[in-house]
Amino acid sequence: MTKTTRVISPSLPLPALVAATITGLATVGTAVAQPQQLSWGYNSYGVPGLIDMPQAFSREDAEFATQVFHFKNQTRINTTFQIAPRFSATFRYSIIGKIGSNQRTLYDRSFSLHYRFLDETRYRPAMAVGLNDIVGTGIYSGEYVVATKTVTPRLRATAGIGWGRLGSFGSFSNPLGALSSHFKTRQAPNIGKGGTFHPGSWFTGPAAAFGGIEWRATDKLRFIAEYSSDAYRREDGLDFNRRSPFNLALAYQLNPGTTVTGSYMYGSEFGLQFTHTLNPRRPNFGPGRDTAPPAIEPRPTGAEGALVVAPDDAQLAGTISSALAAQGLALDGLARHGKTLQIEIRNERYSISSQALGRAARVLSRTAPAQIDTFAITLARDGMPITTATLSRDDLESLAFHPVAPDLLRARTQIVDARHNLPRVAGSYPVTSWRLSPYLTPSLFDPVNPLRADLGVALHGKIEPVPGLVFSGLLHKKIVGNLDKATRTSNSTLPHVRSDANLYYKTNGVTVPQLTAAYYFRPGRNLFGRVTAGYLEPMFGGVSAEVLWKPQNSRLALGAEVNRVRQRGYDQLLDFRNYKVTTAHLSAYYDFTREIHGRLSVGRYLAGDYGATLELDRRFDNGWRIGLFATKTNVSAAQFGEGSFDKGIRLTIPLDWVTGKPSRTRLDTVIRPLTRDGGATLNVPGRLYDRVRSNQATTLDATWGRFWK
Incomplete structure (x- = not known):
C-alpha cells in the first residue's frame, strides 16, 4: 500500500447488523x-x-x-x-x-x-x-x-x-x-x-x-x-x-x-x-498551549468618546493589521460604512476558524474607533472570500464574562455568504511564505512488507501576487528510506497509473512532488471555483478545474471536477511519460449528523474506468477525521487483481491536537489493503470542500465555544 489520498449489494439480505449499524451511526454525537x-x-x-x-x-x-x-x-x-x-x-x-x-x-x-x-x-x-x-x-x-x-x-x-x-x-x-x-x-x-x-x-x-x-x-x-x-x-x-x-x-x-x-x-x-x-476528543494537552487572547476593551463613551478623533482608513488599517499579526492573522481588506467596520482576514494560525474569528473580534474591540457599533468580519482562504460574521460591539463587550456567552453571542451574530473581496489594504499583497521541514512518506501493509517509508527534508514555498492566485511548490530530498525496495512487479492489465508507485521513489536526488499555479474565485452565490495547473502530484501533472455549490447552513453540497493530466517521469522532475487521460467526477456531500459525513462521487478514473466512490467519515470538531471509502468501477475483480476493488481507511490528525500549539498543519494518511490501478483518483492539492466548509456557519456553529479562546 502506498500513501495516497483515496457497497456492494450482497446476494442475500444482510442480517439485522447492517440496519442496526445505520441506526447507530445516526445517533453519533447524541448517544453516550x-x-x-x-x-x-x-x-x-x-x-x-x-x-x-x-x-x-x-x-x-x-x-x-x-x-x-x-x-x-x-x-x-x-x-x-x-x-x-x-x-x-x-x-x-x-x-x-x-x-x-x-x-x-x-x-x-x-x-x-x-x-x-x-x-x-x-x-x-x-x-x-x-x-x-x-x-x-x-x-x-x-x-x-x-x-x-x-x-x-x-x-x-x-x-x-x-x-x-x-x-x-x-x-x-x-x-x-x-x-x-x-x-x-x-x-x-x-x-x-x-x-x-x-x-x-x-x-x-x-x-x-x-x-x-x-x-x-x-x-x-x-x-x-x-x-x-x-x-x-x-x-x-x-x-x-x-x-x-x-x-x-x-x-x-x-x-x-x-x-x-x-x-x-x-x-x-x-x-x-x-x-x-x-481518543480524538481528548487532545494531548487538554485545552491547549496557545497564548491567551487579548482582553475585550470597552470603548470610551459619552464626552470622552466624542473627543476621540477617528483615524483615516490607512491609519486604522495599519493599527488593526499590527494587532491582528500578533494573533497570527493577516488583514487583507477593510471598509467603513457608517457605524459598521468591515474587515477581511486571512487565518494563518488556527485550525478552528471560530477561534480566528474570536481573536479578530477582540482586536477590533481594542482598535476600532468609538463611533463603530458593528463589526463585520470576513473569513477568506487563498484570497477567496467565504463567510462574513456580523456582530454587535455592545454584545461583545457585555457578554465577555457571561456564563453562557457563546450561546448568547452566537444567537445575536449573523453569518452569511461572502461574495466579494473588500478593498485591499496597502501592503497586504503579494504574500510570500516558505518553510523547511522533515517529511515522512509511508507505505503501510504491503502484501510482502508491512512497513516501508522514506524520510527526508521538504522545502515548501508559496507566492500569492493577488487575491485568489496562488503559486506553490514542494521539493523533497530523501535522507533514508526503503520505498524503492518493493519486490513485487506490477502485473496489472490496466494502465499502470498507481501500481508502479515504487518506481517513483528510486531516485536519491531532489524531487519535485508538486509545482502548481491555482486560481480560486467566486462564480456566484453559494458557488466556489478553482483552476489548478502544473505538476499536481508525484505521478501526474496537467490541469484541474472544480466548482462547488455549498450554502452556509446546508447539509448538502454538490461538486464537479474535470482533470486533463499526463503521467510524470519516474524521477519526479519536469519530464512526462506518454500516458494521458481525462478524468471527471460529480460529487454529492452530505452531513448526516454533526460528526458523520458522507460523499458519493461518480465519474471516470485515472485508468479510464468508470464507476463510483462511496466515502463515510467521522469528523470531530477539533479537526480529527477517520473514515472509510470504497470504489467500484466497470473493471472486473479479475482485471483489478488482488483485492477485487479499491477500498481503505482515511485518517487525518491535526498537528495542534498533538502539540497543543495553534497550527493549520494536518497529518493525512490513507491505509489501503493494496494499491492497484482500478478506481484510482487524482490527488489534486487545494480541493474546495474542506476549505469552504471549515469556514462556514455549519462548522462555526459546531465550534463556537472556541470564539472566546
Whole structure:
C-alpha cells in the first residue's frame, strides 16, 4: 500500500447488523455509552474481548486503538475505531508463517465488525454480534453472538456461540438450521482475488460455544481465562500444536492509554500483545498551549468618546493589521460604512476558524474607533472570500464574562455568504511564505512488507501576487528510506497509473512532488471555483478545474471536477511519460449528523474506468477525521487483481491536537489493503470542500465555544 489520498449489494439480505449499524451511526454525537458498557480490553484480533475470543461490551465512543500481537509464527497488527457507541470496526494485517503444504508465509489483510445490540441491565447481560474477515481471503472468517455479564464490579463472565473459524472446535449442529436448511452447511466461498463479500456463508455451518472470565485484581492488573472455539486448523501441526482449548492471560496497564498483555495459548505457546489507545476528543494537552487572547476593551463613551478623533482608513488599517499579526492573522481588506467596520482576514494560525474569528473580534474591540457599533468580519482562504460574521460591539463587550456567552453571542451574530473581496489594504499583497521541514512518506501493509517509508527534508514555498492566485511548490530530498525496495512487479492489465508507485521513489536526488499555479474565485452565490495547473502530484501533472455549490447552513453540497493530466517521469522532475487521460467526477456531500459525513462521487478514473466512490467519515470538531471509502468501477475483480476493488481507511490528525500549539498543519494518511490501478483518483492539492466548509456557519456553529479562546 502506498500513501495516497483515496457497497456492494450482497446476494442475500444482510442480517439485522447492517440496519442496526445505520441506526447507530445516526445517533453519533447524541448517544453516550454508559460506563458499565465499556470493555476492559481488546482481544488478539483487535476486537473488544478476552484473549482470542470476543465479548459483548464496547470500547469508549470514538476511541482509536492499535494493537500488535505475536505468538508462534503469527503476528497481527490491528487498528480499531469505535465508530459509534455500540459499533466498532477493525482493520487487521497478519503475518502467518508456515501455512499449507509448501510451508509458505501468508500476508493477510482483513476487516471485522462488532455491534452491541443489547445493554446490560441488573438481570440481563450485554449482547453483541460480530463478523470477522468480511472482506478478505477468509482465513479468519467467522461470526459470533456473545453475551457478557458483570458479576461483581471487578468480575465479568462471557459466553457465546460462533460460526466459521469460531465454530471449528467442539462444534455441534447449527441451531439456526431450525429456521432454514441454508444454515446447516457452510460452503467454502470462492474468494477469487479476495476483497469481496460472501454474506451467503455468514452464520452457516457447524457452531461452537466459547466463553471466559475477566477479573480486575487492581485498577491496572487484569487476569483473563477463556475457553476457545477456534481449532486453528490451518496452523495446527505446522510448528504449532494446539493441545488445549484453554488460554490464560495477564494484562497490565502501563498508563491510561497503554496496556501490555502476556498470555499462555492453547497449552503450548506464549503470546505477547501491546495495545495503545487514544481518543480524538481528548487532545494531548487538554485545552491547549496557545497564548491567551487579548482582553475585550470597552470603548470610551459619552464626552470622552466624542473627543476621540477617528483615524483615516490607512491609519486604522495599519493599527488593526499590527494587532491582528500578533494573533497570527493577516488583514487583507477593510471598509467603513457608517457605524459598521468591515474587515477581511486571512487565518494563518488556527485550525478552528471560530477561534480566528474570536481573536479578530477582540482586536477590533481594542482598535476600532468609538463611533463603530458593528463589526463585520470576513473569513477568506487563498484570497477567496467565504463567510462574513456580523456582530454587535455592545454584545461583545457585555457578554465577555457571561456564563453562557457563546450561546448568547452566537444567537445575536449573523453569518452569511461572502461574495466579494473588500478593498485591499496597502501592503497586504503579494504574500510570500516558505518553510523547511522533515517529511515522512509511508507505505503501510504491503502484501510482502508491512512497513516501508522514506524520510527526508521538504522545502515548501508559496507566492500569492493577488487575491485568489496562488503559486506553490514542494521539493523533497530523501535522507533514508526503503520505498524503492518493493519486490513485487506490477502485473496489472490496466494502465499502470498507481501500481508502479515504487518506481517513483528510486531516485536519491531532489524531487519535485508538486509545482502548481491555482486560481480560486467566486462564480456566484453559494458557488466556489478553482483552476489548478502544473505538476499536481508525484505521478501526474496537467490541469484541474472544480466548482462547488455549498450554502452556509446546508447539509448538502454538490461538486464537479474535470482533470486533463499526463503521467510524470519516474524521477519526479519536469519530464512526462506518454500516458494521458481525462478524468471527471460529480460529487454529492452530505452531513448526516454533526460528526458523520458522507460523499458519493461518480465519474471516470485515472485508468479510464468508470464507476463510483462511496466515502463515510467521522469528523470531530477539533479537526480529527477517520473514515472509510470504497470504489467500484466497470473493471472486473479479475482485471483489478488482488483485492477485487479499491477500498481503505482515511485518517487525518491535526498537528495542534498533538502539540497543543495553534497550527493549520494536518497529518493525512490513507491505509489501503493494496494499491492497484482500478478506481484510482487524482490527488489534486487545494480541493474546495474542506476549505469552504471549515469556514462556514455549519462548522462555526459546531465550534463556537472556541470564539472566546
